[in-house]
Amino acid sequence: MSSAVRVEASLDPDLSRWLWLVKWLLAIPHYLVLAVLWLAFVPLTVVAFFAILFTGRYPRAIFEFDVGVLRWTWRVQYYTYAALGTDQYPPFTLADDPGYPARLEIDYPERLSRGLVLVKWWLLALPHYLLVGLFAGGGLWLWNTSDxxxxxxxxxxxxxxxxxxxxxxxxxxxxxxxxxxxVLGLDRWVIRVGAYAALMTDDYPPFRLDPGGTEPGPPAEGPAEPERNRPAGAGWTSGRIVSVVAGVVLVVLSTGLLTGGGTLLWLDRAVRDDDGYLTVSGTYRTDTYALVSERVRFAAADGVPATRALGDVRVRVTDLGAGDVFVGVAPTSAAERYLAGAGYATVTDLSSGELTVHPSPGSPVLPWEAGIWTVSAAGTGTQTISWPDQAGDWTLVVMNTDGSAGVDVRAEAGATFPILGPLSWVLLLSGALLLAAGVALAAVAVTRVSKEFSPNR
Incomplete structure (x- = not known):
């Protein structure tokens, strides 16, 4: 029985005894190129999935590209550690090379099942995936991600x-x-499953080991390829491959920008409180004399002051013991001098309430006598302070008004972030432009290849 997927290879008669020790190094250029080609292979196969689902046809240009990637991968793996069957260096091309000892051909299917495309690549192929995992170790033919x-x-x-x-x-x-x-029988099994999973054929891979470098039976019959009608160098030229890969990279980048812009727009429009603040809150308790924030720096790189990125900053503090509470903001250097020799705790995680305690037997002077505060509030119940962000290093201090040890409060910190809305639109617009450019680059290359494979040429 002929197969739509044909894997052929011939063993070099005079293989080098030692060259296989360094083929991993010699093949690095191919690995780098294949990494990029597979980056395009996956999204193009997703496009083919929807094309098959709605039309029953695998777009011819995408099919030729995907076959070329599998063919290139097979040549490199045959040269290296999937077979070590040749010392001839693989060519850098998606096209078939009749002179190379490892070849792969997949017949183009004129029609594919629109129903099978929904299940064959994950459900129907599952038994084969288990076997392929044993054969190839899970990393020979597919991307394998790790830390x-x-x-x-x-x-x-x-x-x-x-x-x-x-x-x-x-x-x-x-x-x-x-x-x-x-080994060739195992490789052939893996490639057949790969072609089936990539939706290139509806012929279910046989549970059969066909050993040797030659496919059993005659070549599968299929429609004749109108090669004579296509000019030399047609199909997936290097320029078109670069165009598709660049397009896919731009689309991937655009998804990050669109996701980030959408998230920022959601925060800007849906998460603010009634006063326009984005806030975070938590409950904090320490047996020391003060709760202190980590150093907050309102400045950009190279000492250039921040351009009001945070807008107005607000802090609300409620003493959970129903006592008087003090909250104030001071320059970090002044706050450090004020707290020198006194026990205090630094809040290192606002959401979890994690603290770093700095023990000391001394106690600070009463906070309202310190005279260091840029803004402060004291009293019973919830105390609120707000101030516009400004360049410098700042520290927030929360204490009991009478200066006693043991602070137990609920605190909420927020800012207006006026830059959030404009930044979200910049990201969304940039993402949309990258998406359009990426789709255009890929579509132009695919369209040109499709026209050259059109039977009407």
Missing amino acids: DGFRWGAGGLIGILVLIAAVILLVRGEYPKPIFDF
């Missing part, structure tokens, strides 16, 4: 068998043909 970024893997049964073959090659100067045939 240290993207990486390729060649683990699993394929990696073990190739390692055994490499050691034998190093010692005897000969690649064991039985291992080669078995």
Whole structure:
């Protein structure tokens, strides 16, 4: 039975004993290019998904691009640690290279099931994914993300068998043909599943190992490709590949800008209180004489004063013991001198109420006698202070009015953030422009390739 996915390879008769030790280094340029190509492969396959869902057809230009990425990946993996079957350096091209010993062809499907596209890539292919995980180790053909970024893997049964073959090659100067045939059968299985998961065919991958470098049976019959009607160099040229990849990168960047702009717009329009403040609050308790904020610096880089980014700042403090409470803001240097030798606690996390205690047996003078405050309030119940942000280092201090130890309060800090609305629109507009540019770059390249594959040419 012929297959729509054909994986072919021939074993080089005179493989180097040692070159496989450094192929991971030699292949780095390919890995870098493939990383970018796969970045485009995934969103283009998503576009193909919706095209199949609504029209029953895989857009021809996207199909040729995706096949080219799989073909390029197969050549590089055949050269490296999915087979080590050749010492010929892989070409940098999406197109088929008849002279290279590893080849991949996938017949273009004229029609695809609109219903199967909803389930075949995750539900129907699940049994194969379990097997492919054992064969390839989960990282040979797919992106694998971790805390240290993207990486390729060649683990699993394929990696073990190739390692055994490499050691034998190093010692005897000969690649064991039985291992080669078995490894190629596993590679072929992985690629068939990959093509099915990428929606390129409705033919369910067989649960069958077809060993050896040659596909069993005759090539699948399909519509003749009108190559003679296309000019030399047509299809996915380097310029068009760059255009699509650049377009995808711009679209990815635009999603970050649009998400950030939308979030800021939501904060600006929906989260403010009745007085226009965005606030955070918490309950704080310490056995020391004062609660102190961390140093707050209202300044931009290189000492340039901030341009009123926070707008008006407001702090509300309520003593939970129903006593008198003092709240004041002072320059950080003055606040540090005032608290020197006294026990106090610094609020290091507003939301959780986490404190860092600075123990000391001394006590400060009464707060209203200090004369250091830029703005302050004292009394029973909720005390509120507000002031416009201004350049400098500032510290907020909360104490009992009588200067006694043991502060137990609920505090709320907020600011008007006047820059929030304009900034959100700047991000949204920038994101929209990047999105339009990215879609245009990708669409122009795809459209031109589609026209060259059109049977009406």
